[in-house]
Amino acid sequence: KGQLDPHFYDKVCPQALPVIKSIVEDAIKQEARMGASLLRLHFHDCFVNGCDASVLLDDTDTFIGEKNAAPNMNSLRGFEVIDRIKSALYYVCRGNVVSCADIVAVAARDSVVALGGPSYEVHLGRRDARTASQAAANNSIPAPTLDFSGLVSSFVSHGLTIQDLVLLSGAHTLGFARCTNFRARLYNETWTLEDSQATSLKYICPSESGDGDDNLAQLDGTPAKFDTVYYDWLLQRKGLLHSDQQLYKGDGSGSDGLVKYYSQNSKAFWEDFGVAMIRMGALSPLIGTDGEIRMDCRKVN
Ligand code: HEM
Numbered sequence: 001k002g003q004l005d006p007h008f009y010d011k012v013c014p015q016a017l018p019v020i021k022s023i024v025e026d027a028i029k030q031e032a033r034m035g036a037s038l039l040r041l042h043f044h045d046c047f048v049n050g051c052d053a054s055v056l057l058d059d060t061d062t063f064i065g066e067k068n069a070a071p072n073m074n075s076l077r078g079f080e081v082i083d084r085i086k087s088a089l090y091y092v093c094r095g096n097v098v099s100c101a102d103i104v105a106v107a108a109r110d111s112v113v114a115l116g117g118p119s120y121e122v123h124l125g126r127r128d129a130r131t132a133s134q135a136a137a138n139n140s141i142p143a144p145t146l147d148f149s150g151l152v153s154s155f156v157s158h159g160l161t162i163q164d165l166v167l168l169s170g171a172h173t174l175g176f177a178r179c180t181n182f183r184a185r186l187y188n189e190t191w192t193l194e195d196s197q198a199t200s201l202k203y204i205c206p207s208e209s210g211d212g213d214d215n216l217a218q219l220d221g222t223p224a225k226f227d228t229v230y231y232d233w234l235l236q237r238k239g240l241l242h243s244d245q246q247l248y249k250g251d252g253s254g255s256d257g258l259v260k261y262y263s264q265n266s267k268a269f270w271e272d273f274g275v276a277m278i279r280m281g282a283l284s285p286l287i288g289t290d291g292e293i294r295m296d297c298r299k300v301n
């Protein structure tokens with residue numbers, strides 16, 4: 001069984017990584033949130049049958065894809081940016097050499113860097129799935145309603161640790177969530193939510209189901225900057241999602257200590273986040289002659 005390799009494209013298409021980086025930077029200049037969306041895309045790919053670009057496949061006659069699974073529908077973004085990169089690379093590399101799964105992994109890293117976060121070497125050589133499963137997406141992506149133990153089980157089932165959970169949740173330093181994903185926390189567990197945060201969120205997210213469901217709130221105080229404000233917010237009981245605040249309960253249990261540590265130690269967060277991303281990026285990739293290199297990231301060849 002082969003392995004991923006940071007230098008996989010060095011000989012076959014040396015321009016691949018700089019081209020991805022420049023298209024990602026352009027997209028983020030147009031809209032900072034796109035960086036958050038591209039980072040999340042990699043997570044939602046890797047947690048469903050590994051980092052194999054299954055998340056990019058449209059529904060077909062033979063399978064229902066992941067795009068309309070509950071965690072993804074009306075929520076996942078960035079598909080057009082991936083398409084743009086794919087076509088640019090076809091031209092630059094003179095053919096179909098860079099897999100969609102690798103594009104997603106590199107775009108996630110370049111997004112983190114473009115928004116002020118740490119760089120890390122992306123391991124490459126993933127190939128693309130020939131199928132996708134909506135049921136798998138519904139079963140494998142953790143829900144924001146999960147308690148600490150449920151979050152841990154999800155990560156452990158993917159071969160990841162509690163530390164990975166805390167680090168990778170640090171991605172919520174970027175981007176937004178829809179009212180429908182935090183309404184229950186806002187109205188049914190108000191005692192776990194800091195007062196001023198509750199007050200301002202109630203303007204964005206009315207209590208009535210269906211009312212303002214798609215209204216957006218920031219996951220931390222600086223949604224276009226990769227920093228440790230997400231962890232600071234957890235310490236202040238301002239976590240937006242139920243699952244966020246589950247990482248810090250304030251009684252010393254669970255991952256309280258890790259959250260405190262990363263909130264106070266951005267250097268450690270920078271280093272450890274990259275390591276955790278490399279670990280997530282290595283979840284059961286297709287390598288060697290498995291899978292294919294898709295021509296169009298939305299369709300199997
Ligand atoms: C630990 C379990 C996790 C849960 C329960 C969770 C849940 C969510 C939810 C519900 C949203 C808002 C979606 C919407 O309202 O449309 C969201 C957004 C986001 N998530 Fe997570 N997430 C988790 C872990 C992660 C990980 C591991 C990453 C990446 C490494 C990540 C990256 C993001 C980003 C960047 C956004 C903002 C996206 C945007 O603004 O377009 N999340 N997450």
Ligand SMILES: [Ca+2]
Nearest residue numbers: 045048050054
């Ligand atoms: Ca996948």
Ligand SMILES: [Ca+2]
Nearest residue numbers: 173222225227
């Ligand atoms: Ca931030």
